[in-house]
Amino acid sequence: xxxxxxxxxxxxxxxxxxxxxxxxxxxxxxxxxxxxxxxxxxxxxxxxxxxxxxxxxxxxxxxxxxxxxxxxxxxxxxxxxxxxxxxxxxxxxxxxxxxxxxxxxxxxxxxxxxxxxxxxxxxxxxxxxxxxxxxxxxxxxxxxxxxxxxxxxxxxxxxxxxxxxxxxxxxxxxxxxxxxxxxxxxxxxxxxxxxxxxxxxxxxxxxxxxxxxxxxxxxxxxxxxxxxxxxxxxxxxxxxxxxxxxxxxxxxxxxxxxxxxxxxxxx
Amino acid sequence: xxxxxxxxxxxxxxxxxxxxxxxxxxxxxxxxxxxxxxxxxxxxxxxxxxxxxxxxxxxxxxxxxxxxxxxxxxxxxxxxxxxxxxxxxxxxxxxxxxxxxxxxxxxxxxxxxxxxxxxxxxxxxxxxxxxxxxxxxxxxxxxxxxxxxxxxxxxxxxxxxxxxxxxxxxxxxxxxxxxxxxxxxxxxxxxxxxxxxxxxxxxxxxxxxxxxxxxxxxxxxxxxxxxxxxxxxxxxxxxxxxxxxxx
Numbered sequence: 161x162x163x164x165x166x167x168x169x170x171x172x173x174x175x176x177x178x179x180x181x182x183x184x185x186x187x188x189x190x191x192x193x194x195x196x197x198x199x200x201x202x203x204x205x206x207x208x209x210x211x212x213x214x215x216x217x218x219x220x221x222x223x224x225x226x227x228x229x230x231x232x233x234x235x236x237x238x239x240x241x242x243x244x245x246x247x248x249x250x251x252x253x254x255x256x257x258x259x260x261x262x263x264x265x266x267x268x269x270x271x272x273x274x275x276x277x278x279x280x281x282x283x284x285x286x287x288x289x290x291x292x293x294x295x296x297x298x299x300x301x302x303x304x305x306x307x308x309x310x311x312x313x314x315x316x317x318x319x320x321x322x323x324x325x326x327x328x329x330x331x332x333x334x335x336x337x338x339x340x341x342x343x344x345x346x347x348x349x350x351x352x353x354x355x356x357x358x359x360x361x362x363x364x365x366x367x368x369x370x371x372x373x374x375x376x377x378x379x380x381x382x383x384x385x386x387x388x389x390x391x392x393x394x395x396x397x398x399x400x401x402x403x404x405x406x407x408x409x410x411x412x413x414x415x416x417x418x419x420x421x422x423x424x425x426x427x
Numbered sequence: 428x429x430x431x432x433x434x435x436x437x438x439x440x441x442x443x444x445x446x447x448x449x450x451x452x453x454x455x456x457x458x459x460x461x462x463x464x465x466x467x468x469x470x471x472x473x474x475x476x477x478x479x480x481x482x483x484x485x486x487x488x489x490x491x492x493x494x495x496x497x498x499x500x501x502x503x504x505x506x507x508x509x510x511x512x513x514x515x516x517x518x519x520x521x522x523x524x525x526x527x528x529x530x531x532x533x534x535x536x537x538x539x540x541x542x543x544x545x546x547x548x549x550x551x552x553x554x555x556x557x558x559x560x561x562x563x564x565x566x567x568x569x570x571x572x573x574x575x576x577x578x579x580x581x582x583x584x585x586x587x588x589x590x591x592x593x594x595x596x597x598x599x600x601x602x603x604x605x606x607x608x609x610x611x612x613x614x615x616x617x618x619x620x621x622x623x624x625x626x627x628x629x630x631x632x633x634x635x636x637x638x639x640x641x642x643x644x645x646x647x648x649x650x651x652x653x654x655x656x657x658x659x660x661x662x663x664x665x666x667x668x669x670x671x672x673x674x
Binding site: 162164165167168171172175176179180242246247248249250251252253254255256257258413414416418419 | 441475478479480481482499500501503504506508510512513514515516517518519520523526527528530531532533
């Protein structure tokens with residue numbers, strides 16, 4: 161793996177961001193709106209419920225972490241879409257760039273763009289609603305890492321879908337976080353879900369993150385077993401997503417899809 | 428002459444349609460080879476396979492001794508291309524595109540190389556202009572600058588002068604000839620401009636229905652088949668390939 165080639169993919173994304181307000185603003189505007197919206201909802205619920213339960217860390221903390229996971233996913237897939245929109249596949253994949261270097265570049269690009277969103281969310285949550293996620297201490301990092309890995313997996317998976325089905329399929333990718341969120345218990349314990357949804361939930365790493373966080377907020381110890389299972393699942397999802405993308409890429413090279421990638425190129 | 432590109436038994440089929448039928452050819456160091464043929468003859472399919480973006484159904488491709496199938500990165504480090512159908516990303520500037528592709532090809536002393544190419548292709552004034560708003564002729568020059576970034580051993584040019592005015596086209600032809608003459612690499616050149624091919628190519632391959640029908644010196648080939656010019660020969664290949672095959 162050549163770091164310079166991975167760096168080239170990251171640099172490309174940096175150039176695009178630097179020169180484009182329309183690319184920079186979405187990095188933080190939607191997450192900022194989410195924080196403001198859910199922050200006030202949490203405050204309102206606190207007022208209604210009295211002092212018996214603090215909704216701010218439960219709801220706002222959950223929104224913040226889930227939005228981070230979504231931003232990581234969008235970071236990977238948007239970096240990939242830039243090549244779709246610029247019809248850049250022939251130029252890129254006729255260079256010595258390997259698939260792992262390319263995917264590595266997408267992931268590093270996403271780390272940078274999602275960090276911008278995360279920073280804005282942390283500042284807003286702390287400044288406006290008094291929620292300090294960093295106040296949880298270093299114990300929060302494994303949770304964040306699991307969400308990051310799952311976001312990466314979803315991003316690579318979504319990119320594979322678009323590579324296979326053509327640019328119009330990007331509309332399958334944007335709603336993925338919304339589709340997943342009811343299953344992973346972002347706002348409620350998994351026990352709230354019907355049994356068939358709980359079965360799916362157990363297969364998804366974020367379920368363990370949000371269950372674990374609720375355990376800690378309720379005064380329990382950090383659930384190491386949950387974290388371990390969530391991390392193992394997240395790593396597995398990343399591996400599956402990379403395998404899926406590589407398979408789609410090989411199919412695209414074999415069938416000629418890559419050489420003739422257009423808006424209606426499903427074959 | 429050392430071989431820089433070796434294509435052996437290359438075949439590509441799409442279902443029951445054969446796009447390229449077991450073609451074999453070589454390009455030598457310092458040589459410019461024209462890959463000619465009517466639309467749909469298999470030229471772009473052949474180039475796509477050499478670039479590694481289309482898998483052959485059969486056959487092997489070696490770029491400067493590196494097998495594309497088994498040593499992909501090593502092989503592609505030694506090749507580059509410019510094609511009208513693959514413009515560089517229009518949302519990046521000329522210099523940004525050259526820097527990114529320079530990094531991808533592992534070019535040493537990249538800034539100096541970019542400056543030299545900007546000078547060579549008279550692109551200094553367009554350095555910070557987004558490629559998407561350049562004229563087609565300027566985009567072609569940027570594409571050629573990118574194609575020469577890594578001093579490729581194999582340079583693939585798919586209709587490189589198609590959108591250029593005659594004066595610029597002549598200038599580009601001179602530059603490519605100079606590049607080949609320096610012995611840095613061999614060139615595989617597709618064009619529909621037979622005047623250009625005659626002036627530039629040392630050897631031509633006529634493709635028809637995915638097969639190499641004729642091969643030889645572009646100056647001596649037409650009389651050998653009873654044609655006055657390369658253009659007449661081209662038309663004959665396009666219209667009556669079977670007649671030529673038998674002669």
